[in-house]
Amino acid sequence: MATIRALGLLSGGLDSILATRLLMEQGIEVECVNFYTGFCVQGHTSAIRNQKPGKEPPRHDALYAAQQLGIKLHIEDISEDYVRIVTNPKYGYGKNLNPCLDCKVFMVQKAWEMKQKMGFDFLFTGEVVGERPMSQRKDTMPLIEREADVKGWLLRPLCAHVLPETEPEKQGMVDRSKLHGITGRSRKPQFALAEQLGIKEYPTPAGGCCFLTDENYARRLQDLWTQRGTKVYSMEDILLLKAGRQLRPLPDVKVIVGRDQSENNFLQGFRQGRIAVRAKDLPGPLALVEGELDEAAVHLVCRLVARFGKGKNSPEVTMEVEKSGTIEAFTVAPLPPEELPESWYI
Numbered sequence: 197m198a199t200i201r202a203l204g205l206l207s208g209g210l211d212s213i214l215a216t217r218l219l220m221e222q223g224i225e226v227e228c229v230n231f232y233t234g235f236c237v238q239g240h241t242s243a244i245r246n247q248k249p250g251k252e253p254p255r256h257d258a259l260y261a262a263q264q265l266g267i268k269l270h271i272e273d274i275s276e277d278y279v280r281i282v283t284n285p286k287y288g289y290g291k292n293l294n295p296c297l298d299c300k301v302f303m304v305q306k307a308w309e310m311k312q313k314m315g316f317d318f319l320f321t322g323e324v325v326g327e328r329p330m331s332q333r334k335d336t337m338p339l340i341e342r343e344a345d346v347k348g349w350l351l352r353p354l355c356a357h358v359l360p361e362t363e364p365e366k367q368g369m370v371d372r373s374k375l376h377g378i379t380g381r382s383r384k385p386q387f388a389l390a391e392q393l394g395i396k397e398y399p400t401p402a403g404g405c406c407f408l409t410d411e412n413y414a415r416r417l418q419d420l421w422t423q424r425g426t427k428v429y430s431m432e433d434i435l436l437l438k439a440g441r442q443l444r445p446l447p448d449v450k451v452i453v454g455r456d457q458s459e460n461n462f463l464q465g466f467r468q469g470r471i472a473v474r475a476k477d478l479p480g481p482l483a484l485v486e487g488e489l490d491e492a493a494v495h496l497v498c499r500l501v502a503r504f505g506k507g508k509n510s511p512e513v514t515m516e517v518e519k520s521g522t523i524e525a526f527t528v529a530p531l532p533p534e535e536l537p538e539s540w541y542i
Contacts (some may be wrong), residue, residue, distance in 0.1 A: 199224075199225050200223075200224045200225065200317050200364075200369045200370075201224070201225045201226075201227070201315065201316045201317050202219055202224050202225070202226050202227075202316060202317060202318055202319070202320055202351070202364075203226075203227055203228065203229060203307060203310060203311045203314070203316040203318075203319055203320075204216050204219070204226060204227075204228040204229070204319070204320045204321065204322075205228065205229060205230075205231075205303060205304075205307055205319075205320075205321045205322070206228035206229065206230050206258050206261060206262060206269060206322075207230065207257065207258060207322070207405060208230070208256070208257025208258035208259070208260060208261040208262075208399065209257065209322070209398070209399055209405070210322075210383070210386050210387075210390060210395075210398040210399070211322030211323070211324060211327075211354060211386060212228075212258075212261070212321070212322035213261050213264075213265065213322070213390075213395060213398055214322060214353075214354060214386060214389055214390060214393070214395070215320055215321065215322035215352070215353040215354055216228060216261075216265055216267065216320075216322075217265065217393050217395065218353040218354070218374065218375065218376070218393075219320060219353060219370070220265070220267075221374070221393070222370060222371055222374060224369075224370070226265075226267050227267055227268045227269070227270065227314075227316070228258070228262060228267060228268075228269050228270070229269070229270040229271075229272055229306075229307055229310060230258035230259075230269060230270070230271050230272070231271075231272050231273075231274050231303050231306060232271060232272065232273045232274065232275060233274060233275055233278045233299075233406070234275035234278065234431055234434050234435075235278075235282075235406050235407045235408050235434060236405060236406065236407075237405050237406065237407055237410075257399050257405075258271070259271075260397075261398070264397060270310065272306065272310075274302070274303075274306055275431060277302075278302070279429070281295050281298050281299055281302050282295060282408065282427075282429075283427040283428070283429075284427070285297075285298040285299075286298055290329070290409065291409070291411075292408060292409055292410065292411055292413075292414035293408045293414040293417055293418065294406060294408040294409040294414075295408070296328065296331040296409075297331045297336055297339070297340070299331070299406075300331045300340050301339075301340050301343040301344050304319065304321075304340060304341075304344040304346060304350060305344045305345070305346075307319050308344060308345070308346050308349075317364065317369055318349045318350070318351055318362070318363065318364040318369065318370075319346060319349060319350045319351065320350070320351040320352065320353060321350065321351075321352055322352075322353075322354060323337065323352045323354070323355065324352075324354050324355050324378050324379065324380075324386075325337065325352075325355045325358055325359070325378075325379045325380075326379045326380045326381065327379075327380065327381055334358070334359075337352070337359065348362055348363040349362065349363050349364070350362065351364050351365070351370060351375075353370075353375045353376065354375075354376050354378045354386070355376065355377060355378050355379060356372060356375035356376065356377070357372075357375060357376060357377030358377045358379055376389070407434075407437075407438065413437060413438065415542060416437045416442055416542050417429070417434075417437060419444065419450075419542045420433060420437065423448075423450070432466065435466075436452060436466055436484075439452065439454075439459055439462055439463060440452045440453050440454050440455055440459050440463065440481075440483075441453040441455060441504070441541070442541070442542040443500065443540040443541055443542060444540055444542055445496055445497065445500055445540050446487070446493055446496070448487045448488070449485065449486070449487035449488075449489065449493055449497065450485070450486045450487060450542070451473075451483050451484070451485050451497055451500060451501065452483060452484045452485075452486075453481045453483045453500075453501060453504050454481040454482045454483065455481070459481075460481060460482040463482050463483075463484055464482065466484060467484065467518075470484045470485060470486055471484070471485035471486075471489060471497075471517060471518065471519045472484060472485075472517070472518040472519075473485060473497055473498060473501045473515060473516070473517050473518075474501065474505075474515070474516060475501075475502060475505045475506070475507055475513055475514070475515055475516070476514040476515065476516050476525060477514065478505055478506045478507045478513060479505065479506045480501070480502070480504065480505020480506055480507065481501065481504050481505060483497070483500075483501040483504075485497055489517075494517060494526060495526060495528055496531075497517075498515040498517065498526045498528045499528045499529060499530055499531040500531050500536070501515060502515055502528060502529075502530035502531065503530045503531040503532075503533075503536060505530075507530060508530045509530070510530065511529060512527050512528065512529055513527070513528060513529075513530055514526070514527045515527075515528060
């Protein structure tokens, strides 16, 4: 009998790890794919900021999970095509700017293309009915299959018993009796199954791995769209939205202030096309400014950036403002806390 081959979507979280192991336990040859959208939490904010002493550097959960499982992982960059999913989702957004239902359909479509090209027999995911409010409801799961045009060929091993039988099960590729019927938001069934399967290492659930589900990030992205008057973004934009303190002291001026040396180093790579501001002879942040600055705006931004440096309690600080390779110095009084309204923060 020919070996059955399955392609799974692997986030590296416990659900996708368990789904993969359940099929491997049946002797199915499994490979997985992890899609990069540009909005993935891992490897960005935690990598940009200084690590605490003794803390391990961040790892890519999907890569680590694939290594532990002993399977091949395909990492696919879909960020360019993903723009239309973020800016114009057919099924709208979740609580923030997360187009979860459209996102799942899109990823399943992409995985199906790989399945067809590479000769896999079916697709699978680690989804659990009722675990997520938008994309993992019993009424939306059939919609995902229908919209992705994979009806009958997408298996969810963790909750298969509460869903209609799939083609892989009907055709004897998968033993349905060895699948599960997990539902709801409780993680206890997954923890018990992990113990049963001898799975010791997996990430702690943290409410999602996508910046679009984060209220603060969504607010920054919405601010970007509002300022531009259109829902457009570049990869540079979405990377910068993850870094620093971000403030809008004037309607047409945004200031991104590094919070430590690692963020200062990160911001260095984005200086082109922006105004750079930092203290001349004192330790402090690098700030990047987007927008045009008149004389009054320059002084306001300099005072703002000085507020976050070592000279914040000095009567005056000399700030350097660099634009298009030209550097000017301005001596200003750092902005006092009472003149820094919360409304400036994006």
